[in-house]
Amino acid sequence: MSTGLPAVTVVGSINLDIIATTDRLPTAGETIGGGVLQQQPGGKGANQAVAAARLGGSARMIGAVGNDAQGRLMLEALSSAGVDTADVAVLDGDATGTALIVVDRDGENQIVVCPGANSAFSLEGVEFQPDETVLCQLEVGLDVVLEAARKSSRFFVLNAAPAMDLPAELLERCDLVIVNETEYELIPALVNAKLIAVTYGKDGSAMFERGRKVAEAPAAAVKVANTIGAGDAFCAALVLALRSGLDYTRALAVANAVGADAVGDPSSQPALALLQDYVALTTNAADAGQRIVLSE
Template sequence: MQKLTVVGSVNVDLTAITERLPQPGETIGGGRLRRDAGGKGANQAAAASRLGAEVRMVGAVGDDDDGRWMRSALADAGVDTTHLASVAEATGTALIVVDRDGENQIAVCEGANALVSIDHVDFADDETVLAQLEISLALVTELAARTAGYLAVNAAPAQTLPQEVLDRVDLFIVNETEYALMPELENAPLVAVTYGSKGAALLDHGKPIASAPAVKTTPVNTVGAGDAFCAALTLALREGLSPEAALRTACAVGAAAVADPSSQPALQPLASYVP
């Protein structure tokens, strides 16, 4: 069983499911409201655990009912929450609108995620660490300096990365929009780029080394699909799968996630998605 530490965000997802996404200044009626456990970090931790890894979550939630709910949801997914701190800020919240095709708009209120710390966390030499950019860039930079093992970063939301992060990270994972907004990633040794219905590719210093088609499915909610993809790709590469096989596996996991209404979908062990 692989050991994975996820350092990242934990949010309550408030999702309005509507016929279509609203235009700027427009109000859309007839929506249905969902309230789910979410946050890129928590989503990736839950997905990795359900895929069969031994996962611990490093993050922060508020000392409030939402924080206790998020802690319980992660524990139910099999995630070790020993390093999930309870802090004075309110638990982070994501406001989401999802249309009939599963496309979404998201606004995040970081709350407790601004106070995530790795001060009292030890990282083993053989440990895999997965982070995202819903925590502070200063913390990601500190993580890059302190991680001795394999470091993967889901560089979302897009922002300019310092050179010390670019030099240290073993795997970046972004979507095509984020890749376009972060030209510095063209010089990174390994970048996975997702293209929605067009599949995904692995790039070495900007040059494709593997690609995989998307797995056709009926989309219900795309919010957690990218996070499930991140978890699956990181684990698959660390299992020793070839770049193409790892991409195909991650695309299959993403397709399973997009067919589930939850941001933390039910998943089978990783091996069941390997082509």
């Protein structure tokens, strides 16, 4: 249920995550036994839409699934989290996207994505309202992301993951780009971005304007269970925090706290509190001059 936070429309991927949890990640050509297998909803787009909804935002998902059992499961998961799925296409000729994931005991992972329907949908007939913030990633076709940027008239956000070269037109249209430190290094053009948020894992996050650091916030301390959905939760929280009027430093702190909660949850679409609770948590910690520590 929305709590008066900005409306966020996510254009992106919807995947079934097939996850094998092992003591350690295999090396090339190696077989490791004793894994534990599970399946759950995922995809960077779906993860971000679910996180936005669970944080209390009004979330709409634009993407595609196959006309199969996995697609129906993904739609049900989105709807049950409070995400509007009216503009999710169900495609007859393509399977629902699938991610094959291996996670070790420290939460590190290896991922192979089979895009399926994610690479076959378009934005034909889709419109964005003037008050909608649009959030994209790069697990769908770059042409779809460019079209979303052109159609969006308000705040446009790109989570530039996975890393790839970005057209100048797209980069200039972005009001905010969100990446991790590796992606920041792999996309040199980002140094010219109008506004970019970079995450550094246990070292927190920072905001840059045209390459100049303008804000930073430390990470929240928490025991790691799974890192798969943490970056997506961070993205959703940062967008909602900024669009709600928080300054860069406060918005980063709130997003770090949300990301920490996500890291402590084994799900790709973790349970989250409302954004206002993280705002209160970080405000109290800042007032007391303390490092944020979430329950382990």
